[in-house]
Amino acid sequence: MKPVIALVGRPNVGKSTIFNRLTRSRDALVADYAGLTRDRIYGKVKEPGFDFILIDTGGLTDQTDNMSDLMRKQAKLAIDEADLILFIVDGRAGLMPTDSDVAQQLRNDGKPVCLVINKTEGERREIISAEFYALGLGEPQVISATQGRGIDSLLAEIKQRIPAVEKIEADEAEVFDENEIRLAVLGRPNVGKSTLINRLLGEERVVAFDEPGTTRDSIHIPFEKDGVNYTLIDTAGVRRRSKVSEKLEKFSVLKTLQALEDANVVMLVLDAHEGIVEQDLHLAGLIVESGRAVVIAVNKWDGLEKSEREWVTTNIERRLPFLNFAKTHFISALHGSGVGLLFKSVRQAFQSAMTKVPTSRLTRVLEDAIADHPPPLVRGRRIKFRYAHLGGKNPPRIIIHGNQTESTPNSYKRYLENTFREALKLQGTPVMIEFKTSD
Ligand code: GDP
Ligand code: GDP
Secondary structure, eight states: OOOEEEEEOOTTSSHHHHHHHHTOOOOTTTTTSTTOOOOSSEEEEEETTEEEEEEEGGGTSOTTSOHHHHHHHHHHHHHHHOSEEEEEEETTTOOOHHHHHHHHHHHHHTOOEEEEEEOOTTSOHHHHHHGGGGGSOOSOEEOBTTTTBTHHHHHHHHHHHSOOOSOOOSSGGGGSOTTEEEEEEEOSTTSSHHHHHHHHHOGGGOOOOOOOOOTTOOEEEEEEETTEEEEEEESSOGGGTTSGGGGSOOOOHHHHHHHHHHOSEEEEEEETTTOOOHHHHHHHHHHHHHTOEEEEEEEOOTTOOHHHHHHHHHHHHHHOGGGTTSEEEEOBTTTTBTHHHHHHHHHHHHHHHTOOOOHHHHHHHHHHHHHHSOOOEETTEEOEEEEEEEEETTTTEEEEEEESGGGOOHHHHHHHHHHHHHHTTOOSSOOEEEEEEOO
16 A cells, blocks of 8 residues: 655645645646546655655645634644655744644644755755754755755655555556456445445445544455456445444545555446536546546446436546546446446456557557558658557556657547557557657
8 A cells, every 4th residue: 555645734835836846747648638637636756666645735625714724624634644744834934833733733643744844945954944843843854845955855754754665666567466356446425336346246245344444445355256356445435334424435535546556447436317527527537547447337227217318328428538448337236237247347458458468569550550540740750650569557558669759749649549459459448658769
């Protein structure tokens, strides 16, 4: 499980600037989907030897709250969800009473905290940090987020304070177990996830039990079906629901992100009675960004008129065009109809996501694609593609080498993506096309 680090601090101290600096450039997959709202409050940070999820709690709290409520909520969120808290203060403004209040709240809880003084450009670190020792949070990190000063040292401090990742590989996807499908069932509250999970697992397996866990934990349930091993990642907490209080599920972005990290394939559950609502779109956005393989289960298909069914189908096509690679099933978890067929699509999506294709084959597909439809001229010169190789799995990353490849228009990139998808019979997974220029 990836460590979670939260940014806490008064408005305007530079939290989002720090956030943007630490999470820079992870846009490869998503940049292509115009109109998709991205979540700028949660991001992934990948550094050599360690990685973590970063939350800006300032973006989560309601800005209309008064300052002390705002700060109390931020700190509570961070304490609940994070492994390490970066408490940001403003070196220019100096120490403020609110800073001291928050520091006390953080100290009382005992969660690891790292004090970060921002906006320190042009100042001597000893002078700037002196007054902040009074917060009782130890040695501060002194940074300037806008100029990038102190960021390396901050990252080194973070690295020291979070658990190391076990295996660092150039190709992250290699750590996946090819013999087990890790399937996350995701959907906003009340779409029928629990009902569906019970169906998928079979009645006898569903025993509610209390399992300690934080708000961001999902339950992992291993099971076997038709000779295939699965681990079901249950964000709904079906098996934890013996307590009435826990029946009230809140949509948690962090829980979703963690589940996406852990999964190979996502089953996105939608509610046919309600169509696509904002929260579905938000969730769908996080899913595409993760690059995971997807199967869509449109639940509660029972008891709908023909016209309602047509409306739902159109609604999905229009509002989730960026998930059009996913196979869509119309099911009733309550009655069981259509549920058995989901497994085939999950297996197919998994196999596609994990596909292995030799360079020779990819290059042939590339050559055929070029022959059918040559790339355009850029500044009077034709873009030249030389060969393609597979750079990763889940999602498959196809790396195309050549000249001037960075000028390839999006429409042509899309054409190549579709051609590869068809030729390699990839279903249910996004495919990433990346260009490398060798001259
Ligand atoms: P947030 O409200 O805590 O998320 O703060 P923002 O990241 O939005 O930053 C508030 C303002 O401070 C913006 O105008 C930033 O450009 C500015 N700012 C952020 N970091 C620095 C810094 O290191 N030095 C200076 N001088 N300004 C900064
Ligand atoms: P969750 O919050 O996503 O886990 O949703 P639940 O599984 O708890 O289901 C929410 C409600 O929808 C419950 O009242 C279910 O009985 C109902 N429900 C679930 N699946 C179906 C279905 O296929 N058809 C109908 N009509 N209702 C369903």
